[in-house]
Amino acid sequence: MRNLKGVKVLLVDDEPHIIQFLELGLSNEGFEIRTAHDGMTAVNLASTFRPHIVVLDVMMPGIDGWEVCRLLKKELSNVSIIMLTAKDEVEDRVKGLTIGADDYVVKPFSFEELLARIGARLRNQFPALFGEVSYGPFCIDDRRKEISYQGQVLDLSPTEHELLKYLLINHGIVLSKTTILDQVWGYDFGGEENIVEVYIRSLREKLNDKEHRLIRTLRGAGYRVDLP
Structure with a gap:
């Protein structure tokens, strides 16, 4: 995928090694990255950072990913949320879609898969970036x-x-x-x-x-x- 300067991605996960891995990879692709290790930090950061894409873990202490997703969709008029789930359960997928999630990736996942899904969300939701x-x-x-x-x-x-x-x-x-x-x-x-x-x-x-x-x-x- 072509590097897109100015595309903002917010990474939210309480596992530091996942954040570090994704931050390095996505930064090398040209994205502007911010990170958060808990739900409340993510919500507060998103209000000022205004990301195009949020990669959001479901299972986190405090406010879980479902609630963060609901709050972000309420706060931001145009944001695409990709949920990271530990298992591919129909109930989880339906719940995520119901509250506004745009896509989901099941752990463990490859960086290439996540990158492809980010690209897909950008092309689908932000076509003006591409023409x-x-x-x-x-x-x-x-x-x-x-x-x-x-x-x-x-x-x-x-x-x-x-x-x-x-x-x-x-x-x-x-x-x-x-x-x-x-x-x-x-x-x-x-x-x-x-x-x-x-x-x-x-x-x-x-x-x-x-x-x-x-x-x-x-x-x-x-x-x-x-x-x-």
Whole structure:
């Protein structure tokens, strides 16, 4: 991901070695970093630092990550929060989405995965930082709400646009149907998971992806976009 000067990231975790590891890595990527080791410090710091991204641990002494997330979403009009969770429980994910979390990463995680998710959140929530963004043969123009493939603007419905955009900005990451439903349709969507299959099939037809080389199906896991 291209270095983005001026992008602010707040790291919140009570484990010093995690903070040190992430601060070093993200600073080297060009981000402006602030750190906090407890929830109240994070809330107070965020009000002056005004971060674009908050990487927030769930389990902390005092105010836990859920409450910090709720307070930050109330305090800041436009902030993206990535929760760090110790286990991949549906209840935790739903709770986080309900109170405003934008994404979550399960510990232990790789730095590359977190960096990819930060990039995805920035492109999704702060498109003005990027303008047109290219991914292999694709180009997303958020100002025009268009996606081009091999130089041709695709004829997409609003939902197809959001789904393809989500797949592209998370390229290389396996996305389950449940995750896609949460992020594209919303956590309160009351329909069936197979709606994802219907829209994936439609996208493949419009991309002439008959052999599923662009949008791959990983049986039992979900979908992954592989860019040439």
